[in-house]
Amino acid sequence: MTTWTAPFIAADTDLGSAPILRREFTLDDDHGAVTAATLDVSALGVVEAWLGGQRVSDHLLEPGWTSYEWRIRVVSHDVTAHLADTAAGGAAVLALVVGNGWAAGRLAWGGGGGWYTDERAGFAELRITFADGHEQHIATDTDWQALSSAVTADQLYDGQDIDARLRDGSFLTPGEVTVPSVDGHQGRTSTVHTVDIGERELVADTVPPVRPLAEIAPVAIWTSPSGATLLDFGVNLVGWLRVTATGPAGTVLTLQHAEVLERDELGTRPLRTAKATDRFTLRGDDEPETFEPRFTFHGFRYAQVDGWPGTHDELRAAVTAVQVGSDLTRTGTFVSSHELLNTFHDNVVRGMQGNFLSVPTDCPQRDERLGWTGDIAAFAPTASYLFDTRTFLADWLRDVWLEQQHADGVIPFVVPDVLKYSPAEDFGTPDATAVWSDAGVWVPWTLYQ
Structure with missing residues (x-):
């Protein structure tokens, strides 16, 4: 079990864009070549990590949506190849670009947001192993710097604005960094501060990305x-x-x-x-x-x-x-001699793929996209026929349990439960409800079968 000690960090000033959190470092000398390197990343928000001038992976919207009040996933990446061209004693750059995502962005149809945090923050621990067994650790701390980016707006519901006039790749490489300005978007740099995550538990990511x-x-x-x-x-x-x-x-x-x-x-x-x-x-x-x-x-x-x-x-x-x-593994298929029936089945698959995005949701298009417990209670058998849902739904059930423990034993209508924060979606005090509350039995029973 990994124990993480680095703090989450955020920019000291509003940069007017998705912040870039950056650290230039030098590989320790006299220990031979890098034989292994692992980068663990997370965010209050969503994070895209860069190392050695390249994106760390093709994963998206990491670390995904959990009941952030109590647990935040940490995602591990093998980044050995990203340091292959950096000689011992040479400099490299680790950078995190942090979007609003679910933690800092707006959620549900009332127009509100930032239910889990009032500032987006990034987290990283890089562990490098050399040929002689020596280890070097690079982690988020107050020595990092923050920069403005070309992402001038981002919300899951509303979309993303990118101004290519503000793009500059110098933040990816060692040395002086350029931060362009144009038409009211002032390029900015900032120091950073640590963000207290309180009693939230950092948990190893186990779900398909x-x-x-x-x-x-x-x-x-x-x-x-x-x-x-x-x-x-x-x-x-x-x-x-x-x-x-x-x-x-x-x-x-x-x-x-x-x-x-x-x-x-x-x-x-x-x-x-x-x-x-x-x-x-x-x-x-x-x-x-x-x-x-x-x-x-x-x-x-x-x-x-x-x-x-x-x-x-x-x-x-x-x-x-x-x-x-x-990215769930496909386990079940269906084909018949009836093309309309085949199309219907294909629509079911597409509907599932569109709604299994970090959590099992109800819809992917409007100002909702929430983990309605009744929807997955009814759909879990179909989902588990079509795809291997074990780790995906098992992780979501951990949040069901956490939400239940903090709601007098009642399973809420949505998990993670943001409706409890937003007065515009006030359903009153939830009570045990057929189908929705049944998710606490039907979904694990499906996985057991």
Whole structure:
């Protein structure tokens, strides 16, 4: 069992963007080559780790959503290869980019958020082993620095804004760091402070990671009656659009997502208050720029793209839908001679993949996306036929138990239970309720069977 001792850290000032937490360090000398290196990361928020100039993994939205009041996952990565090109005595950089995620972002349909923390914070412990057995530890502390980033806004429901004019890769490499400024976004640096997580327990991550599952090309692009450019990807999916563009500096591409059309326009009414909109601002170089929001996700089949500087054919070649979700192992399949029945089964699989994203949720598109206990109580047998759900649901059941212990033995309507914090979603004091409360028996019984 790993015991972590490093503190969580956060920027001392508001950087106006997703903060970059950065530490430059030097590999210990006279101990031979690096033979192993492990990086453990977590966040109050969601974190993307970089080491040796590269992303540590393709995992997304780490450490995922738990009942943060009592436990926070820590995710371990083998990063030996990321230090392979760093000689003994040489310098390297460990960096964390921290988004709002579930801990610091808004949740549920009342418009509120930050139920678990009022500042996003990152955590890291890097353990390096050398040929002679010597170990070197690098961990988050107050010697780190914080920098502003090109991610000028991020919310799970509302989307992500990326300004390529603020992009600068110098934070990934040793030496002086450049922090660009443009159009009201002032590049900033800051010292950091430690964040007290109280009695929260750090637990080793045991669930399949959220990661890219597929890439889907648009099947149609057309102009709506209002003149908007619409894309159809042919299937409902959960994720985002990756787009590559070239255009004048300051050009803003606005990408809005929805599951349906309404009166031949993008049907955003079912989203309620969720904006489901990503905005990308071009740097203006002659070289193509690629944008991919990784601190949000959308449930959609259709998308509207405003500000595209080229033709429909150029847009078709430039955009890809990236499907994401918890990467569960497929265990059950079904096929018949009836194509409509096969399509129905495929829709069930897609529906599950879209709703098994860190926790088992009810929907991936509107301002909800909560772990409704009644939904998974009814769906657990199907889920456990289609995919290996053991570690995924077992981890979620730990939060069910924790929430129950703090609610006079009653299993709440959603787990993790954010509804208890938001007056806009006040259901009164929950009582034991058929189906919802039955999740405490039905889900573990399904896993047992």
